[in-house]
Amino acid sequence: DADVTQTPRNRITKTGKRIMLECSQTKGHDRMYWYRQDPGLGLRLIYYSFDVKDINKGEISDGYSVSRQAQAKFSLSLESAIPNQTALYFCATSDNRGSGETQYFGPGTRLLVL
Amino acid sequence: GDSVTQMEGPVTLSEEAFLTINCTYTATGYPSLFWYVQYPGEGLQLLLKATKADDKGSNKGFEATYRKETTSFHLEKGSVQVSDSAVYFCLSGGYQKVTFGIGTKLQVIP
Numbered sequence: 001d002a003d004v005t006q007t008p009r010n011r012i013t014k015t016g017k018r019i020m021l022e023c024s025q026t027k028g029h030d031r032m033y034w035y036r037q038d039p040g041l042g043l044r045l046i047y048y049s050f051d052v053k054d055i056n057k058g059e060i061s062d063g064y065s066v067s068r069q070a071q072a073k074f075s076l077s078l079e080s081a082i083p084n085q086t087a088l089y090f091c092a093t094s095d096n097r098g099s100g101e102t103q104y105f106g107p108g109t110r111l112l113v114l
Numbered sequence: 115g116d117s118v119t120q121m122e123g124p125v126t127l128s129e130e131a132f133l134t135i136n137c138t139y140t141a142t143g144y145p146s147l148f149w150y151v152q153y154p155g156e157g158l159q160l161l162l163k164a165t166k167a168d169d170k171g172s173n174k175g176f177e178a179t180y181r182k183e184t185t186s187f188h189l190e191k192g193s194v195q196v197s198d199s200a201v202y203f204c205l206s207g208g209y210q211k212v213t214f215g216i217g218t219k220l221q222v223i224p
Contacts, residue, residue, distance in 0.1 A: 108157050
């Protein structure tokens with residue numbers, strides 16, 4: 001079984017709709033991240049959480065919100081989706097060893113906003 | 115701020131050719147450096163890493179050496195295969211911060 005799972009894997013929605021992307025992990029890591037990937041831009045950090053009570057904005061948090069329901073679960077919400085949020089979204093985890101920690105990625109969610 | 119620079123590609127090579135994908139970084143302090151690979155339709159997988167200067171990471175025939183003097187972590191493979199076709203990302207990981215390169219697409223043709 002995969003250590004980091006994401007649901008759904010693909011989603012089509014309309015402008016203005018609220019949607020939630022979910023991430024679960026069985027690695028026992030405290031740290032979780034949400035990224036989006038766009039062609040030519042690499043991966044950009046949306047939000048991250050270092051433990052259940054900790055939520056931090058990344059470089060592109062506008063239009064997104066997150067919820068850390070448990071150590072193993074980290075959800076990303078688009079309150080009112082817009083077309084330029086069409087992208088590939090990745091969840092990742094890492095342990096809390098500080099500098100140089102390896103990140104482990106989920107398979108991604110491909111989102112299309114019409 | 116921190117940054118990672120790598121060529122976007124695509125890089126097209128014939129099977130068994132030598133591969134180099136350049137990566138340079140700027141960072142505060144001494145980050146760990148990583149190469150990740152993304153196969154079509156999949157997430158990113160760790161390929162190799164190095165945590166301090168002069169360390170060499172290696173995996174599946176790929177190698178990269180942490181060069182502090184040139185702030186580089188170039189990825190190399192002596193003989194690529196069609197199955198190596200993927201997007202390769204260079205990452206710099208410092209304390210509580212990870213910086214991604216834009217990814218380099220590699221196409222290996224038979």
